[in-house]
Amino acid sequence: xxxxxxxxxxxxxxxxxxxxxxxxxxxxxxxxxxxxxxxxxxxxxxxxxxxxxxxxxxxxxxxxxxxxxxxxxxxxxxxxxxxxxxxxxxxxxxxxxxxxxxxxxxxxxxxxxxxxxxxxxxxxxxxxxxxxxxxxxxxxxxxxxxxxxxxxxxxxxxxxxxxxxxxxxxxxxxxxxxxxxxxxxxxxxxxxxxxxxxxxxxxxxxxxxxxxxxxxxxxxxxxxxx
Numbered sequence: 001x002x003x004x005x006x007x008x009x010x011x012x013x014x015x016x017x018x019x020x021x022x023x024x025x026x027x028x029x030x031x032x033x034x035x036x037x038x039x040x041x042x043x044x045x046x047x048x049x050x051x052x053x054x055x056x057x058x059x060x061x062x063x064x065x066x067x068x069x070x071x072x073x074x075x076x077x078x079x080x081x082x083x084x085x086x087x088x089x090x091x092x093x094x095x096x097x098x099x100x101x102x103x104x105x106x107x108x109x110x111x112x113x114x115x116x117x118x119x120x121x122x123x124x125x126x127x128x129x130x131x132x133x134x135x136x137x138x139x140x141x142x143x144x145x146x147x148x149x150x151x152x153x154x155x156x157x158x159x160x161x162x163x164x165x166x167x168x169x170x171x172x173x174x175x176x177x178x179x180x181x182x183x184x185x186x187x188x189x190x191x192x193x194x195x196x197x198x199x200x201x202x203x204x205x206x207x208x209x210x211x212x213x214x215x216x217x218x219x220x221x222x223x224x225x226x
Contacts, residue, residue: 004186009198010038010135013163014045020183021046021131021161029156030129033057035146036116037202039134042163044210046133054214055123056116057132059146060105065097072098074145075105077113078152082145116207125153132158136192137165137182140173147176164195
């Protein structure tokens with residue numbers, strides 16, 4: 001655990017996280033995946049420290065109708081949908097409403113994948129160590145959707161690495177992956193943004209620039225079509 005102080009920004013958080021990953025994980029065959037947009041500046045620093053390829057993995061939160069900041073679930077590439085049953089049941093949200101939000105977010109998910117990756121093929125994940133990174137963990141809905149989707153690609157190991165997270169969420173997610181690395185798990189968590197001095201929104205332009213300048217590493221042969 002690091003000192004309980006906010007990170008200066010996502011870049012500093014990424015550099016600190018990179019040190020933890022290097023100490024605690026075997027990374028010889030690693031590929032680093034970032035949840036955009038906020039996870040990209042963090043993952044860039046980790047990928048650079050490991051000299052590992054960097055790619056994005058797009059996941060979209062499903063916000064409660066009329067309360068879009070409250071996550072009732074998430075969707076990810078590959079048709080994965082995760083629903084937070086306690087929120088859905090507690091607010092009596094009908095399946096029709098969930099489906100409508102999911103359709104809207106699926107369109108944005110597709111747009112972002114095309115925008116960020118362009119003509120590049122997705123990174124090969126089969127048989128490799130996948131390090132999945134975001135700028136923090138609150139409820140974990142988005143990360144759970146990403147984990148479920150990535151498992152379908154058959155990684156050798158799946159590691160979740162985040163600079164800061166709610167302890168209960170970290171404990172729960174640790175049981176779903178091969179390793180979870182989170183150097184800062186404050187007792188008074190509140191929000192992810194509370195643990196960054198600069199938590200300004202990451203732009204699409206910044207995502208493009210970081211992906212373009214990240215190490216590409218030695219990728220494995222494509223397993224597309226399996």
